[in-house]
Amino acid sequence: MKTVQLQTTADIVNNAQRAGLMIPAFNVPYLPMVEPLIRAVVDQDCFALIEVARLEWIKFEAQSPAAVMAEFVKWNEPDYVRIHLDHVPVIDEDNQRVDFLAIIREAIELGYHSVMVDGSRLDLEENIKATRQVVEMAHQAGLPCEAELGAVLGHEAGPLPPYEDLFESGLGFTDIQEAERFVRESGCDWLSVAIGNIHGAVSGVLKDKKKVEARLNLDHLDRLREATCTPLVLHGGSGVKREHLLAAIKKGIAKVNIGTEIRQAYESALRESGNVIAAQDAVYERTCWLIRDYFGLAGSRRLVK
Numbered sequence: 377m378k379t380v381q382l383q384t385t386a387d388i389v390n391n392a393q394r395a396g397l398m399i400p401a402f403n404v405p406y407l408p409m410v411e412p413l414i415r416a417v418v419d420q421d422c423f424a425l426i427e428v429a430r431l432e433w434i435k436f437e438a439q440s441p442a443a444v445m446a447e448f449v450k451w452n453e454p455d456y457v458r459i460h461l462d463h464v465p466v467i468d469e470d471n472q473r474v475d476f477l478a479i480i481r482e483a484i485e486l487g488y489h490s491v492m493v494d495g496s497r498l499d500l501e502e503n504i505k506a507t508r509q510v511v512e513m514a515h516q517a518g519l520p521c522e523a524e525l526g527a528v529l530g531h532e533a534g535p536l537p538p539y540e541d542l543f544e545s546g547l548g549f550t551d552i553q554e555a556e557r558f559v560r561e562s563g564c565d566w567l568s569v570a571i572g573n574i575h576g577a578v579s580g581v582l583k584d585k586k587k588v589e590a591r592l593n594l595d596h597l598d599r600l601r602e603a604t605c606t607p608l609v610l611h612g613g614s615g616v617k618r619e620h621l622l623a624a625i626k627k628g629i630a631k632v633n634i635g636t637e638i639r640q641a642y643e644s645a646l647r648e649s650g651n652v653i654a655a656q657d658a659v660y661e662r663t664c665w666l667i668r669d670y671f672g673l674a675g676s677r678r679l680v681k
């Protein structure tokens with residue numbers, strides 16, 4: 377009997393980059409979001425990642441990598457979705473050291489299909505060193521590893537400087553030469569870059585606010601792609617100016633993380649109705665809309681798989 381090998385997540389993200397498409401990665405701060413997310417991806421005939429970041433089990437209700445995996449397995453559609461471990465910071469948004477290797481090792485043992493280490497709060501040498509350790513662990517398990525260079529701000533508790541000042545000054549943007557060296561020496565498979573994108577706030581009253589509309593420096597992205605020759609990842613995918621986002625996908629952004637937009641859909645429906653099913657419906661509707669109308673990825677699965 378012929379066994380059909382599942383295509384790896386690494387292949388799928390490479391295919392997306394080659395086709396000028398991207399793989400959306402949906403964040404899960406609340407466990408009941410997993411089911412409607414997967415249903416929306418299947419109904420739109422798209423391919424996507426379901427992902428959880430450390431702060432989603434620390435500051436929200438995702439509980440643990442094991443809890444998200446258990447929920448994922450319940451609804452899993454392997455032809456449509458894979459599960460990714462998002463941001464495990466070496467130093468977190470509150471400036472605390474994190475035992476990142478233990479968390480990532482656990483996720484790999486749980487069966488996650490890809491992982492991310494975030495050493496972006498370290499200096500270049502330290503970031504390369506930490507990322508290299510995770511890359512070796514992930515590659516031994518046959519999994520791709522995402523890393524971050526530059527500062528995708530927004531998760532920190534304090535207020536951000538005015539967005540226009542950030543964008544104009546290029547403060548925190550991923551440096552071109554550093555990116556070339558970082559990818560070569562760390563061996564990371566996917567690189568999360570800072571080109572004007574920001575994360576949605578996660579603390580205090582700010583977490584319910586509409587995100588500022590971010591712009592992207594597309595020339596900078598061109599130079600990063602040339603320098604790294606690897607799939608690039610855009611974090612903070614909610615609320616980026618649409619023309620910029622679509623142009624960035626054509627220019628090599630092969631994975632886009634979407635957190636704030638679907639989290640706020642879930643939270644506001646739950647607040648208004650007090651009903652988890654209504655909140656799940658809101659996530660389903662918003663995710664279908666994002667895939668179909670915003671990103672234009674309905675029916676794109678056959679192009680990446």
Ligand SMILES: [Zn+2]
Binds near residue numbers: 463528575611612633
């Ligand atoms: Zn992120």
